Amino acid sequence: MTALPSVLPSVISPVFPTLSSLAVRQALLDRTEIALIDVREEDPYAQQHPLWAANFPLSKLELEAWRRIPRRDTRIVVYGEHAGEDLAPRAAAVLHGLGYTDVSRLDGGLAAWIAAGGEVFRDVNVPSKSFGELVEAKRHTPSLAAREVQALIDEQADVVIVDARRFDEYQTMSIPTATSLPGAELVLRVRELAPDPQTRVIVNCAGRTRSIIGTQSLINAGLPNPVAALRNGTIGWTLAGQTLDHGASRRAPVAVDAANRAQARSGARTIADKAGVQRIAHHAVATLAQPGRTLYRFDVRTPEEYADGHLPGFASAPGGQLVQETDHSVPVRGARIVLADDDHGVRADMTASWLAQMGWEVFVVEPAGEAARSERGTPAAPVPEAEAVESVSPAELAKWLDQAGEGDIAVLDVTASANYVKRHIPGAWFVIRAQLAQALAAIPSAKRYVLTCGTSQLARFAAADLKRLTSAQVLVLEGGTTAWIDAGLPLESGETRLAVPRTDRYRRPYEGTDNASAAMQAYLDWEFGLIAQLDRDGTHFFEVA
DSSP: OOOOOOOOOOSSOOOEEEEEEHHHHHHHEEEEEEEEOSSHHHHHHHSBOOTTTEEOOOGHHHHHHHSSOOOTTOEEEEEEEETTTTOHHHHHHHHHHHHHHOOEEEHHHHHHHHHTOOOOOOOOSSSHHHHHHHHHHTTOOOEEEEHHHHHHTTTTTTTEEEEEHHHHHHHSSSSTEEOOOOOGHHHHHHHHHHTTTTTEEEEEEESSOOOOOOOHHHHHHTOOOEEEEEETTHHHHHTTTTOOOOOOOOOOOOSOOOHHHHHHHHHHHHHHHTTTTTEEEEGGGGGGTTOOOOOOEEEOOOHHHHOOBBBBTOOOHHHHHHHTTTTOOOBTTOEEEEEEEEETOOOOOOOHHHHHHHOOOOEEEOOOOGGGBOEEESOOOOOOOOOOOOOHHHHHHHHHHHHHOTTTTTEEEEEEEEHHHOOTTOEEEEEOOOGGGHHHSOOOOSSEEEOOOSSHHHHHHHHHHHHHOSSSEEETTTTTHHHHTTOOOOOOOOSSBBSSSSOOOOOTTTTSSSHHHHHHHHHHHHHTTTHHHHHHOOOOOOOHH
C-alpha cells in the first residue's frame, strides 16, 4: 500500500460538493445506499445526531474507513462541527485520499439538519435502542421489576437469570446468581440452564434494549418456559437500592444437547422465515456484491469459535452485539448483510430475524461444512500506510527523558483517553489527534516531540500531521506504549496532563459502578421517549414481526 498523506487545517483541501439535509432524508426514505457520517469525537456525537448518522471520528478515520465502508464508490455525506471548527472538509479530503469517489459535505452541517426539521437523537447505538422500545410496545414483552426479581432470589424460587451482555460487561457488574449468556447464544443454550419448562427465565442487561430483545427472542423462538426481562436492567436494580455482584464468572455450558439444539434450530428458523430472512449458498455469496451494492459479511458465533475457523472474508460480529451496534458495524444504510454460523444456524437465524425487522436486507449462509471455515485467527483490518517518520526505541526515549532540560522534549499520547488514564509514560500529554493544533497551544513548546499510542499505529498518522504544524523534530515511539511497558519502564496513571478535554469517549450512564442515580434515571426517561422520536423522524422502516 502507498502512504496516505494526512490532512490538516494548514493544507488546502479539494472543494467537495454539498448535499442538503432534505436530499439525505430523501435517500433514507428511498432506501438507497448512503453513509451519513459524523466525524466529531464520540462524546459530541452522542449529544445529538440524526438517527442513521454513524460516528467516524476524524482522529481515527484512516483506521476505520476501509473496514466499515468497504465499497469505495459508496455515497458518503460528512458533517462535524466542533469547538468552532468544521471538521467536514478535512474528513472529506482524507476519504478522497483513501479512494472514495462520491464524498459530499452535509450542506450547513448538523445545524442545517435541525433547522430543516430533522430529528436528532442522544446517546449511542440509537437505532437498536429505539427499535427495542418499539418491540416492547408492539409485543408487550413481559418484564419484572428489580424488587420482584430480588424476592424470587431470596425465596430460592425456580428461576434462572441470564445476562445478555458481553462477558466483560457481565463481569464488571451483574445480578446475583446471574449467568453470562450473550444475546445470540440465548436461544441456542438457555435450555441447558433451564431444562424444566416450568423454570422461570429472566433476562437482563445494563439498561433495557438487550434484555427486551433477549426476552422476546426466547418467546419468538418458542421457549415453553415463562420468560421476562429484568425491567431496566442493572440500572433499575441499582435505583431500587439493591446490591450488584462484581467479578462473577458463571457461563452457560459450551455443549448443547442434540434435542435442545433441534428445538432451538426449529424455533429460530421459523421466526427468521417470518421476518423475511433470505438464504444463500456459500458459493453464491459473492454474487451479492453487485455494482452499487455494499455487502457486509459477518460471522455471528463467539469470538473463540470464529478464531478457530471461519468462512474467508467474514468478520467476527457476535450476533447480540451486532443487533445492538448496527450503527457502528453497518454504517451504510441500505446495504446488504450476510450472516454465517455453524451448520445448525440458530444464532444466524435469530440475529437475521432482528436485522430484517430493523429494515435491513439480510441473508443467512446455508450449511457450508467445517472444511469451508478454512480461515483462522482474526484478520487485521485493512489500513493504509502512514507517511514515513523517524522513530525512537523505548530505551532511547527513557534516556532522553532522564537527561532532558526544560523545553527539550514533549511526549504526546494519542491513545484513547481511558487507556491514557489507566497508564502512560510519565510526563506524557493526552492529545486527540484531530485536535493537535489546539493541543500545541496548551503544551509548552519543545525542540523534539515524540508521539505514542498503544501500538504506534495511530501515532504514525498523528506524527505526519504534527510535522505540518511545527518545525521541531517529530518522532514516533517504536511499538508504542505497549513496547514501553514490555521494556519494564516507569508508568504513571490518572489525568496528569490533558492537553485537550476527554471528548473521545462518551460516558454511558449504564457503564461502570459509580454512576449518579440522577443520570441513570435520566437515561431511562430518555429511552422511554424514543418511540415518539421515531415517529417524528420517519426514516426507520422498522417492522416488528
